[in-house]
Amino acid sequence: MNISRASDYAIRGLVYMAKKPAGAVCFVKDIAKNTNSPASFMSKIFQTLAKSGLVHSFIGTKGGFTFNARPEDITIKMVVEIIDGPIVLNRCVVNKSSCRNVGNCDVHFMWLDIQKMLTKALSSYSIADFAADKKGNMLPEAVQ
Amino acid sequence: MNISRASDYAIRGLVYMAKKPAGAVCFVKDIAKNTNSPASFMSKIFQTLAKSGLVHSFIGTKGGFTFNARPEDITIKMVVEIIDGPIVLNRCVVNKSSCRNVGNCDVHFMWLDIQKMLTKALSSYSIADFAADKKGNMLPEAVQ
DNA sequence: CTAATTGAGATAAAATTTGTCTTATATTTT
DNA sequence: AAAATATAAGACAAATTTTATCTCAATTAG
Ligand code: SF4
Ligand code: SF4
Numbered sequence: 001m002n003i004s005r006a007s008d009y010a011i012r013g014l015v016y017m018a019k020k021p022a023g024a025v026c027f028v029k030d031i032a033k034n035t036n037s038p039a040s041f042m043s044k045i046f047q048t049l050a051k052s053g054l055v056h057s058f059i060g061t062k063g064g065f066t067f068n069a070r071p072e073d074i075t076i077k078m079v080v081e082i083i084d085g086p087i088v089l090n091r092c093v094v095n096k097s098s099c100r101n102v103g104n105c106d107v108h109f110m111w112l113d114i115q116k117m118l119t120k121a122l123s124s125y126s127i128a129d130f131a132a133d134k135k136g137n138m139l140p141e142a143v144q
Numbered sequence: 145m146n147i148s149r150a151s152d153y154a155i156r157g158l159v160y161m162a163k164k165p166a167g168a169v170c171f172v173k174d175i176a177k178n179t180n181s182p183a184s185f186m187s188k189i190f191q192t193l194a195k196s197g198l199v200h201s202f203i204g205t206k207g208g209f210t211f212n213a214r215p216e217d218i219t220i221k222m223v224v225e226i227i228d229g230p231i232v233l234n235r236c237v238v239n240k241s242s243c244r245n246v247g248n249c250d251v252h253f254m255w256l257d258i259q260k261m262l263t264k265a266l267s268s269y270s271i272a273d274f275a276a277d278k279k280g281n282m283l284p285e286a287v288q
Numbered sequence: 289c290t291a292a293t294t295g296a297g298a299t300a301a302a303a304t305t306t307g308t309c310t311t312a313t314a315t316t317t318t
Numbered sequence: 319a320a321a322a323t324a325t326a327a328g329a330c331a332a333a334t335t336t337t338a339t340c341t342c343a344a345t346t347a348g
Binding site: 150185 | 304308
């Protein structure tokens with residue numbers, strides 16, 4: 001029940017990129033250093049982000065990565081799902097046929113509700129929110 | 145970002161127990177059969193539940209498990225944390241010293257908020273809620 | 289053309305998950 | 319009392335996922 005280190009790195013890497021002037025080409029080495037993360041691992045993470053279309057990659061000297069979408073359109077949910085795969089609290093919440101008990105399972109509906117709440121929360125944050133150096137609570141309903 | 149099969153089995157095993165008359169001794173074999181779960185796996189899960197004090201175990205013929213707490217006092221969060229370990233969305237949410245970036249990390253506060261929301265939701269359900277055959281939404285704020 | 293710098297992709301170690309199999313314990317039957 | 323039986327306890331192990339590293343390929347500057 002947690003996000004992976006890879007997703008944490010990816011989010012902070014993208015936030016770092018978003019703080020640079022729009023359109024700037026960023027190097028993995030630089031991103032990794034400024035986010036305190038292993039460069040070789042970050043490299044593979046950005047490969048995945050590039051494959052997903054979220055960022056664009058340029059190979060060779062003076063290569064690097066640029067955004068392929070506006071940071072304000074990239075939600076935390078998107079990043080986590082690209083890196084960790086779909087968010088599925090319990091197998092039955094996205095694919096009913098994945099569990100033969102779903103028809104007479106009392107617990108099923110709880111997972112549906114919590115899944116909905118969680119994905120809604122993760123979708124309510126974008127990369128741009130953090131690049132603007134806003135701090136503190138941005139999900140009022142979470143703490144009242 | 146999901147609960148383990150073990151936690152799913154544990155919850156439904158306890159719900160099955162809660163449907164029986166209070167104080168009844170239940171066998172793993174029976175619990176496993178009625179929850180469509182591997183008996184030997186369920187056995188190890190109930191070992192853990194017993195070690196935590198949630199249920200009581202009796203060895204030998206006519207042995208089995210009984211509740212050691214009232215089903216209405218056993219929250220889903222408790223069960224998941226006993227089986228899967230503490231719920232920690234990201235390492236920084238329960239132990240600030242686990243991440244050297246926490247002081248100047250913009251994303252930290254988001255995880256704090258979502259963690260709080262998630263644990264609150266998981267604490268709002270008890271085993272008894274599902275044993276009563278109540279179905280449907282029990283977390284109004286999740287779907288409005 | 290060569291060297292330097294970058295991302296791409298193959299490989300692998302470590303940890304976690306998901307189980308099974310054997311052993312110990314208590315009860316019931318003979 | 320001994321043997322058979324039913325149960326939980328715990329050791330063991332396969333499979334998967336996570337967390338990386340290491341080597342290769344592509345591009346460009348000089
Ligand atoms: S909660 Fe119920 S429906 Fe969902 S996976 Fe578990 S048993 Fe199946
Ligand atoms: S979100 Fe920030 S503080 Fe939390 S683990 Fe990641 S880097 Fe550390």
